Amino acid sequence: MKDMSVISVRHLKKYYRVHEKEPGLKGSIRSLFTRKYTQVKAVDNIDFTIEEGELVGFIGPNGAGKTTTLKVLSGLLYPTSGEVSVLGFNPWDRKAQFQKQFALVMGQKNQLWWDLPPMETFILNKEIYEVPEDQFKKTLDKLIELLDVKDILKIQVRKLSLGQRMKCELIAALLHNPKVLFLDEPTIGLDVVMQKVMRDFVKQYNRQFKSTIILTSHYMGDVKELCERVIIIDKGKILFDGKLQNVIDRFARNKIITVVFSRDIDQRKLAEFGNIREYQFPRAKINVPRKDVAKLSAKLLSDFPVADLVIEEAPIEAIIREVFTGKMKQTNA
Amino acid sequence: MRISSFKKYFQVAKTSWSGGFVYRLNFVMWRVRNVVQLIAIYFLWFAVMSRNPTAFNYSTSQMLTYILGTSIIRALVFGQRSIDAQGEISSGDLNNYLVKPISYFRYWFSRDIADKLLNILFSIGEITILLFWLRPEIYLQTNPLMLVSFLLASLLAMVMYFYFSFLISMTTFWIPEENGWPQRFFIFVILEFFSGGLFPLDILPPAVYAVLGKLPSAYFLNTPLQIYLGRLDLSQIVTSLFMMAFWIVVLRLLANRTFRKGLKIYGAYGR
Amino acid sequence: MKKYIRLYIIFIKYSFMQAMMYKADFMIWSLVTVGWIFLNLLFYQFLYLNVTEIAGWTKPQLLVLLGFYFVIDFFLWGVLWQNMRKIPEIINRGQLDLVLTKPVNTQFLLSFKGIGFDDIHGLLIGLVTIVYALSIGNIKPSVADILLSTAALGVALVYIYAAWFITVCAAFWFDRIENLHLLFPSLRQIWRVPQPFYKGILQKILTFVIPATLVTTVPAQFLLRKPSLPLFITLIIFAVVSLKLSTWVLKVALRHYSGASS
Structure with a gap:
C-alpha cells in the first residue's frame, strides 16, 4: 500500500565522499588519479512524514543538513541509503510529471534571466511546465496582485532590487501551481519590511492553495510566524520534530x-x-x-x-540557540 | 518529440533570441572582432596569392572564397551560447534546470540555434559588404548536388560541434577551476588551426593532411568548404558525410554518458 | 616617479606570489600560450615552403615581425589584460571609490595593478624568434637600428596602452558592456600581418586612423634596415595624442561618474 503522506522520508542517509583536494588546477588534476576521501555525514538517518497542506520549518545551523535534505527531496542528490517519496514519486527519477508538481526556490540562486524583464522568464516557464494559457493568466494575475509587482514586470531583472527580484523568483516558481514547495532561505539578505512581506505571502499562499511547504531559514522570525511544526536538525540528525510550542517544554x-x-x-x-x-x-x-x-x-x-x-x-531563539551550542547540557540550571 | 514539447524548446530559443538583442552593443562588438580577424586573414592570403597565383594548388578565387566562407560556416558551427554551460556546472546553477521538466542538452541546443541564426544573419551581411568593397574573384558552385552536400555537411558539422563542445563543458564536473576556461582555451587554440579556420587543410603536406584531415576537428570548417569548392569527389563526399554521422553518434553517446556520470559526482560533492 | 616604480615592483612581486600558488594553472595557461605561438610559427614556416616571398617580405623578415607580434602579445595579455578586464567591473560594482580615495594616481592604479605571468614565454620566444630570424636572413642591424627599433616598440606599446584604456573607459557611460575589454585587443590580428599587405583605403585607415598595422611593422622595419620615417612619426604622434587623450577621458569620466552615483 502506498504511503498517503505527501512527503515521506525513511532512514535517509546522504554521505558525501569529499575528497581532500589541494586548491587550484593541480589539485583537480591530481585528484583525477588518486583520491583520498573523507566522509561527511550530511544527513544521517532521518525519518519524517509531511501531510498535505502542512507548512513545516527546517531549522539548524549552517551545514546541519537542511539544504541537503531539500536537494534530495528535489531529486538533485542521490541518497546514500533510505527511502524517499514525494507525491508518490522517487525524486531522483526526475520524472516530468513529478517536476511539474513541485518547485524549489533558493534564496541564494536565481532562475530569472538576468538581461530580460521577469515577464520573459514567466512566459518561458509557462512553456517549460506546459501550463495552459488560461490557467497561466489566472495564476499570474493572482500572484502579481498578492505580491504587488505589477509595475516591475517590464523592467530588466538586473535593475530590480533584491526584494523585487525575490518576489519575481517566487512567481516564476509558482506559475505551475506546484503542490509541493521547497523554500531554501527565502528571506536571506532581505530587509525587515521585505521579510514580513514574504512571510505574509507564504502564509497566504499556503492557506489559499493548500500547498505543502517546507521552509528552511536562519531567521527564527520566519519559522516562528509561519510554521506550526518545526524539524530541528543538527549534524545530520533530527533533534526535534513537532509543534514549535513543544520545543519549549522539551528543551527549555x-x-x-x-x-x-x-x-x-x-x-x-x-x-x-x-x-x-x-x-x-x-x-x-x-x-x-x-x-x-x-x-x-x-x-x-x-x-x-x-x-x-x-x-x-525564555525566548524561543535563545532556547534553540542553546540547543545548538550544547549549552543546555552543561549548565543544566 | 511531441508538439507541446517542441513549443517548449521553441520558446527557449525565442527568449534567448530576445536576450541576444538586449545588449546590441555587445553583439555588435563580437561581430566587429570577427570581421577584423577575417580581414587580417583575407589580406594575408590575398598577398600570398597575388604573387603566387597557383601556389598550394589553389586558384586565387578558390582560396579567397574559402577564407570568406569560413566566416559564415564559423557562425553556423561555432556560434554558441552553450559555452555558458561550463560556468553553470561549476557554479551549481545547473540545479535550476535539473528540477524542471526540461532536457539540459535540448535547452542549450535551442539557445544555440537562436544564437547561430543571429550570427549567420550578420555574417552574411558582412560578407556582402566585403564583396562589394573588395571585389575579389569568387568561386561560385553551381552543381546542385555539391550545394546540397555542402549544406548537409555544414549542418552535420554544427551538430557534431555541439556535442563536442558540450563534452568540453562537462570537464568542469571534474575540473571546475576558473569555470573551465583553461581547458576551453586550450581547445580554442587547437581548433583555430586544426579545423581549417586560417587556411584550407589540404594545402598541408600530404602526410600531415592524411592525419589532420581524419581528426574530428577537420570536419568543422574544412570539410564543408572543401565540398563547396568542389575539391572532393563524390565518393569522398559520401565518406565524409558518413564519418560525420558516425562522429555525431559517438560524441552524443559520450556526452550523454559523461553527463550522467558527472551528475553523480555533482551530487557527491553537494555543490 | 620613484614611488610609482616602487609600487609597480610590489605589484609584480605580489602577482608573482599569486601565480606561484597555483602552479598547475600557470602550467596549463603556459601550454595555451606556447601552443598558440608554436602553431603560428609552424604556419608561417609552412607558408614559405611553398612561396619565396609575400608582397616583398621574405621569411626571415616576416618572422621578425611575428617576433614583435609575440612580444606585444605578452604586453597585451600579461601586462595589461587583467587590469583592463577589471576596469568595467570596478566601475559597475561601485568599487571605484576605493581606488579614488588612495593617494596614488588613479589611472596608474587602474592600469597596472596586476601582471600575469602565463604569457611570459611569449616575451622570451618572441625575442628568440627575432634573433633567430635575423641570423637565418643574414640581416645585421646596427646598434642604432636596434635602439631605434626598441624605441619604436616602446612608442607602439604606449599607443596600445592608451588606446585600450580609452576604449575601456566607455564603461563609465554604458553600464555593462560585456567584453568591452576585448574590443581593442581584437585588433591584434591586424598587426600579425605587415602594413604593406593591406590594400587601398583600408591600408590608409589602418595606418592613419587606427594605426594598428604600425605597431609591429615600424619596429620590424628598423631591424630589417628599411625604415620608413613617415610611419614612425605617425606612430609617435598617435602615441602622444592617445596618452594625453586617455588622461583627459578619465578626467571627464570621473566627473561623469561622481555626477551619476551619489
Missing part, C-alpha cells in the same frame, strides 16, 4: 524571573537563586529551573524587598 529547562526591587540588595545573595542574566538596579533577570519556579519566587518575595515580579518563558 529554565524560566526567566524578572524582579523589580524597591531597595538596593546584595547581589551575592541573589545569585543563590539562579543564574543572573542581568542586574541593573532596580531590575534583575534570573534564570531559574522550571520545576523550582514556584518555590523560588515565593522565597524571593519573602527574602527581598520586591516591588514587582514577572515569570516568563
Whole structure:
C-alpha cells in the first residue's frame, strides 16, 4: 500500500565522499588519479512524514543538513541509503510529471534571466511546465496582485532590487501551481519590511492553495510566524520534530524571573537563586529551573524587598540557540 | 518529440533570441572582432596569392572564397551560447534546470540555434559588404548536388560541434577551476588551426593532411568548404558525410554518458 | 616617479606570489600560450615552403615581425589584460571609490595593478624568434637600428596602452558592456600581418586612423634596415595624442561618474 503522506522520508542517509583536494588546477588534476576521501555525514538517518497542506520549518545551523535534505527531496542528490517519496514519486527519477508538481526556490540562486524583464522568464516557464494559457493568466494575475509587482514586470531583472527580484523568483516558481514547495532561505539578505512581506505571502499562499511547504531559514522570525511544526536538525540528525510550542517544554529547562526591587540588595545573595542574566538596579533577570519556579519566587518575595515580579518563558531563539551550542547540557540550571 | 514539447524548446530559443538583442552593443562588438580577424586573414592570403597565383594548388578565387566562407560556416558551427554551460556546472546553477521538466542538452541546443541564426544573419551581411568593397574573384558552385552536400555537411558539422563542445563543458564536473576556461582555451587554440579556420587543410603536406584531415576537428570548417569548392569527389563526399554521422553518434553517446556520470559526482560533492 | 616604480615592483612581486600558488594553472595557461605561438610559427614556416616571398617580405623578415607580434602579445595579455578586464567591473560594482580615495594616481592604479605571468614565454620566444630570424636572413642591424627599433616598440606599446584604456573607459557611460575589454585587443590580428599587405583605403585607415598595422611593422622595419620615417612619426604622434587623450577621458569620466552615483 502506498504511503498517503505527501512527503515521506525513511532512514535517509546522504554521505558525501569529499575528497581532500589541494586548491587550484593541480589539485583537480591530481585528484583525477588518486583520491583520498573523507566522509561527511550530511544527513544521517532521518525519518519524517509531511501531510498535505502542512507548512513545516527546517531549522539548524549552517551545514546541519537542511539544504541537503531539500536537494534530495528535489531529486538533485542521490541518497546514500533510505527511502524517499514525494507525491508518490522517487525524486531522483526526475520524472516530468513529478517536476511539474513541485518547485524549489533558493534564496541564494536565481532562475530569472538576468538581461530580460521577469515577464520573459514567466512566459518561458509557462512553456517549460506546459501550463495552459488560461490557467497561466489566472495564476499570474493572482500572484502579481498578492505580491504587488505589477509595475516591475517590464523592467530588466538586473535593475530590480533584491526584494523585487525575490518576489519575481517566487512567481516564476509558482506559475505551475506546484503542490509541493521547497523554500531554501527565502528571506536571506532581505530587509525587515521585505521579510514580513514574504512571510505574509507564504502564509497566504499556503492557506489559499493548500500547498505543502517546507521552509528552511536562519531567521527564527520566519519559522516562528509561519510554521506550526518545526524539524530541528543538527549534524545530520533530527533533534526535534513537532509543534514549535513543544520545543519549549522539551528543551527549555529554565524560566526567566524578572524582579523589580524597591531597595538596593546584595547581589551575592541573589545569585543563590539562579543564574543572573542581568542586574541593573532596580531590575534583575534570573534564570531559574522550571520545576523550582514556584518555590523560588515565593522565597524571593519573602527574602527581598520586591516591588514587582514577572515569570516568563525564555525566548524561543535563545532556547534553540542553546540547543545548538550544547549549552543546555552543561549548565543544566 | 511531441508538439507541446517542441513549443517548449521553441520558446527557449525565442527568449534567448530576445536576450541576444538586449545588449546590441555587445553583439555588435563580437561581430566587429570577427570581421577584423577575417580581414587580417583575407589580406594575408590575398598577398600570398597575388604573387603566387597557383601556389598550394589553389586558384586565387578558390582560396579567397574559402577564407570568406569560413566566416559564415564559423557562425553556423561555432556560434554558441552553450559555452555558458561550463560556468553553470561549476557554479551549481545547473540545479535550476535539473528540477524542471526540461532536457539540459535540448535547452542549450535551442539557445544555440537562436544564437547561430543571429550570427549567420550578420555574417552574411558582412560578407556582402566585403564583396562589394573588395571585389575579389569568387568561386561560385553551381552543381546542385555539391550545394546540397555542402549544406548537409555544414549542418552535420554544427551538430557534431555541439556535442563536442558540450563534452568540453562537462570537464568542469571534474575540473571546475576558473569555470573551465583553461581547458576551453586550450581547445580554442587547437581548433583555430586544426579545423581549417586560417587556411584550407589540404594545402598541408600530404602526410600531415592524411592525419589532420581524419581528426574530428577537420570536419568543422574544412570539410564543408572543401565540398563547396568542389575539391572532393563524390565518393569522398559520401565518406565524409558518413564519418560525420558516425562522429555525431559517438560524441552524443559520450556526452550523454559523461553527463550522467558527472551528475553523480555533482551530487557527491553537494555543490 | 620613484614611488610609482616602487609600487609597480610590489605589484609584480605580489602577482608573482599569486601565480606561484597555483602552479598547475600557470602550467596549463603556459601550454595555451606556447601552443598558440608554436602553431603560428609552424604556419608561417609552412607558408614559405611553398612561396619565396609575400608582397616583398621574405621569411626571415616576416618572422621578425611575428617576433614583435609575440612580444606585444605578452604586453597585451600579461601586462595589461587583467587590469583592463577589471576596469568595467570596478566601475559597475561601485568599487571605484576605493581606488579614488588612495593617494596614488588613479589611472596608474587602474592600469597596472596586476601582471600575469602565463604569457611570459611569449616575451622570451618572441625575442628568440627575432634573433633567430635575423641570423637565418643574414640581416645585421646596427646598434642604432636596434635602439631605434626598441624605441619604436616602446612608442607602439604606449599607443596600445592608451588606446585600450580609452576604449575601456566607455564603461563609465554604458553600464555593462560585456567584453568591452576585448574590443581593442581584437585588433591584434591586424598587426600579425605587415602594413604593406593591406590594400587601398583600408591600408590608409589602418595606418592613419587606427594605426594598428604600425605597431609591429615600424619596429620590424628598423631591424630589417628599411625604415620608413613617415610611419614612425605617425606612430609617435598617435602615441602622444592617445596618452594625453586617455588622461583627459578619465578626467571627464570621473566627473561623469561622481555626477551619476551619489
